[in-house]
Structures are given as structure tokens and as C-alpha cells.
Amino acid sequence: MLEIKPIINALRRSKVGAILLLIQIAITTAIVSNAAFIIQDRMTYLQQETGYPEQDIFSITVMTYGKDRDLSQQFEEDEALLRNLPGVVDAALSNAVPLSGSGSASGMGLKPAPEPGRNVRAGYLFGDDHMLNTLGVELMEGRNFASDEVIVTQDPGKVPNVAIVSSTFALEAYPDGDGLGKLMYMGDKPFKIIGIVDKMKGPWLKDDRPDNVVIFPYIKAETYQHIIVRTEPGQRATVMQTVEDKLLAAYDKRVFTNVITLDENKRQYNASDTLMLRMLMVLIVVLVAITALGIFGLTLFNISKRTRQIGTRRALGARKSDIIRYFLVENTLICSGGLIIGCTAAVLMGQQLLQRFSLPALEFQYVAGTAIMVLVMTLVAVIFPARRAAQISPSVATRSI
Structure with a gap:
């Protein structure tokens, strides 16, 4: 039994943290979906075939005086x-x-x-x-x-x-x-x-x-x-x-400048795209890390607030797996709300990027893939705090309040 009603009641009593985490998940989903799509689009662009044996060609500029x-x-x-x-x-x-x-x-x-x-x-x-x-x-x-x-x-x-x-x-x-x-x-x-x-x-x-x-x-x-x-x-x-x-x-009576390979010419021309690619990769890593830390911290905070509740449930016969499942379900509910908002925001953001910057239309597979990745990441982030909660002894829990 997933005990949805008690979980929702608990979230209502500490809704600020849950809302902040929901917003964070939504923002992460929207931005990462579009960033991942742009990265793939830019990588395809940077790796395109040019028709030339780039590794064998160079050019030299001559200025004759x-x-x-x-x-x-x-x-x-x-x-x-x-x-x-x-x-x-x-x-x-x-x-x-x-x-x-x-x-x-x-x-x-x-x-x-x-x-x-x-x-x-x-x-x-x-x-x-x-x-x-x-x-x-x-x-x-x-x-x-x-x-x-x-x-x-x-x-x-x-x-x-x-x-x-x-x-x-x-x-x-x-x-x-x-x-x-x-x-x-x-x-x-x-x-x-x-x-x-x-x-x-x-x-x-x-x-x-x-x-x-x-x-x-x-x-x-x-x-x-x-x-x-x-x-x-x-x-x-x-x-x-x-x-x-x-x-x-x-x-x-002349000067030779810019003796440069064809692939270096291409690299310099695409320098801004390469920089953007790296910045987007860093952005994705930072956003995912911050979201994971947020989930980890919120779960630890909830455990400290619910020590008595956890101890009481343990005293009434709840197994360790029941405690872990409780926090996993709670996290899944928060994450699901954030993903619904985030996926909608991702599509709207993709439409704006399409109109303003002539980028290709955001493909749905990137939104779905990001949502799955965020869901898995949030579940992984909550496992350790949930296992820590499951280790609380009923007697220690009741004495701590």
C-alpha cells in the first residue's frame, strides 16, 4: 500500500520545501530538455561532412608590395x-x-x-x-x-x-x-x-x-x-x-600571413558554437547537481522533522522497506508535479527559441528523455536519506522529542 493520503497530508504541513523543490525540478526539466537538444543540434553541425580532406589542406595568404x-x-x-x-x-x-x-x-x-x-x-x-x-x-x-x-x-x-x-x-x-x-x-x-x-x-x-x-x-x-x-x-x-x-x-618583396590548416580555419569559424556547446554542458551538469542536492537536503530535513512519526511507525511494525518506500513515493509525487510543469515549459521555451533564434523545433524525445533522467536522478538522490530514516530505532526516535 502506497499510503498516498498520509503523504499528501504531510506535504501540506511542510509545503514550502515541497513547492520549492517542485519549481526546481520544473526549471531543470525545461532548461535541460532544450539545452540537450541544442547540444545535439550543434554537435551534428560541428561534425558535418564538408567534402574536403581537411587534414591534408592548408592555405597561405600573400600580400605583395x-x-x-x-x-x-x-x-x-x-x-x-x-x-x-x-x-x-x-x-x-x-x-x-x-x-x-x-x-x-x-x-x-x-x-x-x-x-x-x-x-x-x-x-x-x-x-x-x-x-x-x-x-x-x-x-x-x-x-x-x-x-x-x-x-x-x-x-x-x-x-x-x-x-x-x-x-x-x-x-x-x-x-x-x-x-x-x-x-x-x-x-x-x-x-x-x-x-x-x-x-x-x-x-x-x-x-x-x-x-x-x-x-x-x-x-x-x-x-x-x-x-x-x-x-x-x-x-x-x-x-x-x-x-x-x-x-x-x-x-x-611580399609578406606571407595566416599560414593555416583547413581544419583550424573551420575550428576558428566555429569557435563560438564550440564555446556555447561547452557552456550548455556545464549548465546541464550544474542544474542536475543542484536539483539532486536539493532533493537530498529536503529529504534529510523531512527526516529530522518526522523522527517521532518514523519511530512510531517502526514501533507499530513498519519494516525498513516501508519507510524507504514512503520517502520514494513522496519524492515521486513532488517530482511528477514538477515534470508536468517542466515538460510544458520546455515545449513553450522551444517554441520561443524557434521563433527568436531560428533553431530547429524541439523534438519530443528530448523532453521525454529529460523527464525520465530527472525522475531517475531524484529517486537515486532520495535513496540514501530514506535508508538513513529506515535505520532509526523506535526507542531513540521517541526519546529525541
Whole structure:
């Protein structure tokens, strides 16, 4: 027999502590449910596949101040030098580095401007026929750039007429899957899609369409430029130690900065998300610990107040298991009330996060899982005080009042 009525009567006589614990359980359930869901969402985001062999790629930024060299010719020599270094697979000049949080994007139209039509937003990279191999991405359909399709110029009006796109972009632009060979437009400039890459991310992982990427065979050598290098597995650190000296020996009127690996670029870009993840983990641990301590303390307090009651029950024949069950049931009643309020609050909080911060909708399994976890935690927290109460001798209990 669970003796619900006596337990409720006892809670009414000391309702302040029970109400405070109920509120604490409700708050813990609401916050932990949403925090756990956000953690899982962020972990999925941080562990997403980018399409690149991140562990083999690094980039270097070049700032040229010398005026006695043709930049286009100099960078062609730099690329050739890098490609011939031991341990280097390929190298390419680029206007931006993927996953770095810095780059260029534009709407790619299916009709030339100013004709009305649908536009598909995409990040874009400039590179030559070595770009795909440097990034380590695979062609699904079509072909790579031919060397004579690469435009090397300082004239912004001179542009290529072909492009390679990611499969996600191709599917969004051409849902029927027939994007290969079709034309797309940047403004009124037409570009024929000659290749489709399986998977690749653009400069911004947090973009609405991070998988929409377009590569143009275009090189505009400027005083500020990026060079992307891919090495053989395990050789990246060795190559990075020597690359700056090699390039300076080729031409010393320039400065090399930000020699950085692709995975480090990604880590820096995602630093705020990683910090938020750790803070939420700490928050969950602290909330659960405080709630467990609250239950533990309330149960000990109730035991000290009910010493006579416990002793009387023991004198009337109550077994130790009856005393333990009494406190477990009492805790379960308080916890159940807190969980009902907390689960409702969790759903409402999830809706607010969805509206205000564009987070995904809270999945019910996280609310249910948190409720079960809190219930189990509260039962575990009350076991030791309840066993301590069961050890009270009837004679000692009656003498203590």
C-alpha cells in the first residue's frame, strides 16, 4: 500500500520545501530538455561532412608590395613551385578559402538580367584547372576545366563562360536533375555548367545554403591573394614548415600571413558554437547537481522533522522497506508535479527559441528523455536519506522529542 493520503497530508504541513523543490525540478526539466537538444543540434553541425580532406589542406595568404613583377606570372611560378615540393599533391590560387567564414556569394539566375526569373544563391570560388584536385573533391558528372578555359586577367570585364557547381546547387537550380550543360547567369553574363561536384561546402557553414558552391575558371592576381595547398596524408606539417621560405626565396618583396590548416580555419569559424556547446554542458551538469542536492537536503530535513512519526511507525511494525518506500513515493509525487510543469515549459521555451533564434523545433524525445533522467536522478538522490530514516530505532526516535 502506497499510503498516498498520509503523504499528501504531510506535504501540506511542510509545503514550502515541497513547492520549492517542485519549481526546481520544473526549471531543470525545461532548461535541460532544450539545452540537450541544442547540444545535439550543434554537435551534428560541428561534425558535418564538408567534402574536403581537411587534414591534408592548408592555405597561405600573400600580400605583395613589390612593383617589379607581373603578378599573374609570379603566381603561376608560385603554383608550379608548390606543386613540385615533396609531399604536395596540388596547389591553386583562389579568391577565398572554404570553411573560413570569408568569401564571396551571389545569386545565380536561370535567366539573364534584367529578365525576371528564379535566382539560386551560392558562394563562389575562383580557381584554375587544378582547383578541384587541390580541394580533393570528386566530380559526379561532366568534366574539369580545360587549361584554355581559365581566364587570367586584370580586366574585370573579361570573364569565363563555363563553371563547375556543387550537386546541391545543381539540384536546387534544376530539380529534374538535368543541370549539366545548362546555362546560368550572374547578372547578364552566361556560364555553362560543365561539371557537377558530389559534395563541397562554401566559405560559410552557417549560411542558409552552405552546400551551394560555384567554381569559376578565373584568376585575377592581386596584391592580396590566397593560395590553397593539398598535401599527401601525413605530410602537411612538414610542408607548412618550409613553404614560406621557399616562396620568399622565389620573390622576397611580399609578406606571407595566416599560414593555416583547413581544419583550424573551420575550428576558428566555429569557435563560438564550440564555446556555447561547452557552456550548455556545464549548465546541464550544474542544474542536475543542484536539483539532486536539493532533493537530498529536503529529504534529510523531512527526516529530522518526522523522527517521532518514523519511530512510531517502526514501533507499530513498519519494516525498513516501508519507510524507504514512503520517502520514494513522496519524492515521486513532488517530482511528477514538477515534470508536468517542466515538460510544458520546455515545449513553450522551444517554441520561443524557434521563433527568436531560428533553431530547429524541439523534438519530443528530448523532453521525454529529460523527464525520465530527472525522475531517475531524484529517486537515486532520495535513496540514501530514506535508508538513513529506515535505520532509526523506535526507542531513540521517541526519546529525541
